[in-house]
Amino acid sequence: MSAWRAISLVAWREIRERLRSPAFLWSTVIMLVIVGASSALPTVLHEETTFRVGVVAAPPQGLDAALQRAAVPFDATVRLQVVGSTAAGRTALEAKRIDALLLLRDDRIVFRESVDPQVAAVADAAVRALRRRLPPAPELAIATLEPARETSEDAEALVAMLGAALLLGSLAIYGQWVLAGVVEEKSNRVVELILATVRPRHLLIGKVAGIGLLGLTQLALVAGLAAVLLAAGVYDAPPSLGRSVTLVVPWFALGFALYAVAYATAGALAAQQQDANSAGQPVTYTLLAAFFAGYAALTADAESAISQVLTVFPLTAPLVLPARSALVGVPLWEHVLALVLVLASIYALVRLGGRVYAQGLLHAGSRLRLRTAWRLNHLRD
């Protein structure tokens, strides 16, 4: 039997059996609903918006009423806070007690770091309305306390964080599926029937490919929906972020190939179903460590050397590269280097882990240690 035929038979069996259980279908639906619902989130938040605007004492008559009227088109209300002086207003702005400070004497409206165009528009409209009865004045000048960033940093951080979390969750969940499947095959000895005609390595690859395809399909649907919504401008975020979101899909495939082979190897060392969880722990801990190392490095400084290293290091690249790409962008050479390194690692792990997997599968009885399994000679691979 050709390698391809063996691998695809094994993979299809995995897919068919997993699709029969409702778990896959429902988790996909739930994730799609979450992503879809998140697009409605800005609208929901918008309805509850209150703009906190500071003004230096004493405000002109009718300013509050004019602000409220001007805010109506935005489904917002304005809470006017009167401060004693310009300096006190700046302090309040820095302390985030107000969103904007209106300096009527200078015809200025001041924001903390990024301009909220809605607040600016509301304030502008209110001041114009008031001044119809006052001497005419130029439009409000808009300023910020700190230099403005080019784009909304919050959106990027959110996408990076959610993308990495999505990857972490998917790698862990589908990795556990592989682990459980291997332990099941081994503990009920069905593996003896299969290995009579299929090489262990082909069984390993088929299993990882079958379950990986399911994970990839789910992730592609979810990430695809998110990318489409981003591109359509549903979120308050630059549409270019969609590219980073779609990076999640190929990096799931690469990360899964790496971690799933490790999970399968761990599963082959377990003696029975009860051992499955503890057998998988070293892999799960590695995955979590990779996630938190990446999270810590990227939140501290996404441009630092350590962030760069984690972007290309095979164990962390699947989680860190898409996130860093969303935050600050990743140069092409780092993409290429990360890809080469992770592919080399997958190859090495299939070779080395494949041997342990084969020996472990055919070893009945006690739980095996990695080194013992390596030395066993139950069969030629």
Next chain:
Amino acid sequence: MSTGLLSREEQPASGSRPAPTRRGGAGLTFQHVRKRFGAVQALADLSFAVEPGRMLGFLGPNGAGKTTAMRAVFGLVELDGGEVLWCGQPIRVQERLRFGYMPEERGLYPRGLVREQLEYFGRLHGMDANAARAAARTWLDRLGLAERGEAKIEELSHGNQQRVQLAAALVHEPELLVLDEPFAGLDAFAVRTLAEVLRGEAARGAAVVFSSHQLELVEEICEDVVIIDHGRDVATGGLEALKRSSTRRRIELELEDASAKWLPAIAGVELLERRMGRLRLLADRDVEPEQVLADARRCAGVVAFSYGPPSLAELFVELIEA
């Protein structure tokens, strides 16, 4: 008990060493196979053969190496020495596609559908999708599982799971069928069904090997046996010839007076069992049966007397104790 078997075709005894040496033989051949697991010599020097169309009972006490030998056929054990051959050639994956295997520890996917698993195993043995589907249906019909094709394995009774396991070994019409303890745990009906299926497979031309501790059953359905102990074959060949080659003879007699206290007082005769007036004796081959009969008559009337080769169970004990 065993009298009906005496009419069975007699096989020449290949006896003990030397082991089969021809490489070009049809069927499965073990040649001086050795395997050690740590301190345990699982297979010391095992040689035997089974030909197409014949059924071989693979016997031995617990721990004799039967399971290891069977797994070796499927490449699940890396041998330290010797060879396992099919039609005189080393066995590769291509050959194994035409083998059927029923491992000792039964295993199928608990959550998989019965029909799908049979198709899967058919396809793993090289069948195309249509052939596998047809074969799966045929075997489900033959084993009385036609209604359970869409059930999950875990929903079946233990007996039905065994049948599916058997079907999984047979679905691709194997040329060699290796079954590890297939009769263990079966009720009388299931035993009969399985025996019929195995006879049918041998009649179709398959070489059939199965291990069992149910020696009476083996005696009933096998033409050939191999008895192994400590990883070494102690007897191989045709069942009748092997029994005849035994140094012992079995004597059964029934006394008229059930309370008679007769005991054979002849050297080389041993009482195995006494139940009411019936006695079962084991005698050396050179003991004259007439002598035993005359001795018994001195004590009580004899209403029945039989003399013949030992049963397989007796031969087994004789060989293993030796």
